[in-house]
Amino acid sequence: MNIATPPRTTADAFRDDILRHLTYEIGTDPSHAQVQDWRLALSFAVRDRIVDSWFAATRKTYEAGAKRVYYLSMEFLIGRLLEDGIVNLRLLDEARGALSQLGVDFDTVLSDEPDAALGNGGLGRLAACFLESLSTLGCPAYGYGIRYEHGLFRQSFEGGRQMEAPETWLLQRHAWEFERPEASYPIGFGGSVETKGGTTVWTPSECVFAEAFDTPIVGWQGRWANTLRLWSAKAANPFDLSSFNRGAFAEAAQPEALARTISRVLYPDDTTEQGKELRLKQEFFLTAAALRDILRRFDSEHDDLGKLPAKVAIQLNDTHPAIAGPELVRILHDERGMSFEDAMATATACLSYTNHTLLPEALESWGEGLFGRLLPRHLQIVDRIDSAHAKANPSRSLSVRADHQVKMGELSFVMAHKVNGVSALHTGLMKETVFEELHRLHPDRIVNQTNGVTPRRWLLSCNPRLSGLITETIGEGWVDDLERLKELEPSIEDAGWRQRYADAKRGNKADLAAWMAEAHGLTVDPDAMFDVQIKRLHEYKRQHLNILEAIALWQEIKDAPSGNHVPRVKIFAGKAAPGYFFAKDIIRLINDVAQVINADAATRDFFQVVFLPNYNVTLAERLIPAADLSEQISTAGKEASGTGNMKFALNGALTIGTLDGANVEIREHVGAENFFLFGMTADEVVARRKVENHAAQAIAADPRLKRALDAIKDGLFSPDEPDRYVHIVENLSGPDYFLVSSDFTDYWRASREVDAAYADAETWTRKAALNTARSGWFSSDRTIRGYMSDIWNAESLLTG
Ligand code: F58
DSSP states (O other), rough: OOOOOOOOOOHHHHHHHHHHIIIIIIIITTOOHHHHHHHHHHHHHHHEEEEEEHHHHHHHHHHHHEEEEEESSSSSEEOOHHHHHHHHTTTTTHHHHHHHHHOOOOHHHTTSSSSEEEEESSHHHHHHHHHHHHTTTTOOOEEEEOSSSSOEEEEETTTEEEEEEOOOOOOOOTTOOEEEEEEEEEEEOOEEEEEEEEEEEEEEEEEEEEEEEEEEEGGGGSSEEEEEEEEEEEESOOOOOOHHHHHHHHHHHHHHHHHHTTBBSSSSSOOSHHHHHHHHHHHHHHHHHHHHHHHHHHHHHOOOGGGGHHEEEEEEESTTTTTTHHHHHHIIIIOOOOOOHHHHHHHHHEEEEEOOOGGGSSSSEEEEHHHHHHHHHHHHHHHHHHHHHHHTTTOOOSSEEEETTEHHHHHHHHHOOOEEEHHHHHHHHHTTTTTTHHHHHHHEEEEEOOOOOOOOIIIIIIIIHHHHHHHHOOOOOOGOOGGGGGGHHHTOOHHHHHHHHHHHHHHHHHHHHHHHHHHHHOOOOOTTTTEEESSSSOOOGGGHHHHHHHHHHHHHHHTTTTTTOOOOOEEEEEEOOTOHHHHHHHHHHHHHHHHHTTTTTTTTEEEEEEEEOOOHHHHHHHHHGGEEEEEEETTTTSSSSSSSSHHHHHHTEEEEEOSSSTTHHHHHHHHHHGEOOOSSHHHHHHHTSTTTTTHHHHHOOOHHHHHHHOOOOOOOOOTTTTTTTTHHHHHHHTTTTTTTTHHHHHHHHHHHHHHHHHSSHHHHHHHHHHHHHHHHGGBBHHHHHIIIIIIOOOOOOOOO
């Protein structure tokens, strides 16, 4: 049986539903309703239509006795859901029509929705794209995460400096979730372990409850919907009545406050001991609650735990849920009576692990003191895992517990049947570097699954001008079969079609310029090249390379203001981790440079620099369709994949980039002639670091670079505090670990090639359109199909 596409809705029926929700759910009438009320009423009307496919999908999964995929992730960077739901249900015209009948502006209502920022960056956004693709493909799946009360902080600038304020997405009622008080599990910490009569029992000293909140995630055309289940922490004993009766009100509320801390904020600063402990508690909280839930569902259908690997695939999104290995072994062995060896084999057959970074500082490890104090039984199990693995692999020299640390990468690797990297280059480097020894012992375990992005959000919905042109040209089959974009290639030869492609981009740029004027009081010329770098701030992502090039370019234009310069607006956006001071200084430097450059009347017509505050999914949806140039300039070997790079290429921005992460594969797909390559390769980077004084040599060889660095050092951009950025200049002239100086000269060369190409509008548009036509492989549908066949052995329940 196939699940039918849900029946179409008319604008009239939609209008009636919206009014019904406004009246009976929100309790207000149209004459008093505020934007927020309309938004909630519209969201409920959309949600109703999702719930039907959601139930049907659950029924179908039970009927088929199908295997389910469980995606465990500390982060889901969801963004807004209303437009996504409307687009996937194909109700855009109806929803717009219904609201217009009610005299309400549709776009105002859509933009009222807070952005659910339950993630830091690429890893969290990938998880959100994967959920949508799993639903589009009809693969039975659950996302498990934490329902943080506060997502990623809100960023603003004061005097160019990053300010952080708590983010409050739950201030208003969240339209998409269903609270499930019945799905609640006790999660223990600390305490003691006792072995009696051959059974080991862990008695925790502290307990909180994990309560589920479910959000349906609907796929393309509403044919299937999976569940995102987020856990919220509740006190086991919420209120201490005896304290209250004594008048100690704060003390009475303390158990609740303490328990809630666990799901209070996304990734708290872990530079303090308390912060570290909280992070480990969050990780165990998510994982233990998810495993309880998975086993409860399994038990409701099966009575033989041997079948677990045939029915359950658990994906660990990085090492954050790596405690799933020991916890599953503990449940199967201590609680369910399986032998330790069988428990390990069963857990390993269910688990798989994705690595998202090779940066040494980001590879998780926990001090054995902290680990043993919070999870005493798990520490014992880690030791048994180590011995079992050492026994099976006598040549092994590494272990999970080593140097008084528990290493979560190692643990994830040994407890997974498959381990994957997120681009071809990254997967290769995993084999050669961090997992070299483990790869030698288990040569079939590491596989590659190059990342992808959902075309529904990242083209169809965010770029209606371009997606409209595409559908008009090749039909709408591309939406869930993105490689069909190739069928655009013959049209790219037609000058009239290219003009329409260019018009779509120009329209998007005009929209962005208008929004920047209204929201930020900025004036930019939509005919200038929009050169965009948007991503988390990190030295390896090298926003400072970009701003150095900006300074050098400004100096060059100043030298010859009447020259033939290609007008450019450099647009930055991104947040720095609150404790990452160097990254925060880069933000401030960019803002200071922007202030000086934008105030220069001699260069203003040719060059501007803008740093937009509070980068999030919604801002990305605005910027990417309007970009001409995509900056993907990380030090080769450091960016595991990147996913922004794919979104830009799909939306017809050309990339200036290094051979890093998925840039390599993007260049192969779009064609080397449609990609501006520069910089050292990963191997050259390793060799270059060994050259003594590499930075000084690079600076001595390039007067432009020297002049730009001198301008910073002399305080040209910080006249009130000339020394403000001396440490940055010293870094780039000295250790320069990320090789900004060594890559500058080639970056400058490639940037001038970009100018020349942009000056020839015909050529540029052709290259841009070819990027769109050849980026179809980067759909997360393709990535998920890869996980289904190579890792999960899971099947789609949709046919046709
Ligand atoms: C990113 N990692 C990679 N980590 O940097 C990027 O290359 C890749 O495309 C993406 O994953 C998806 O595979 C990433 O976003 C984090 O955000 C960490 C989460 C935990 C706290 C520290 C940052």
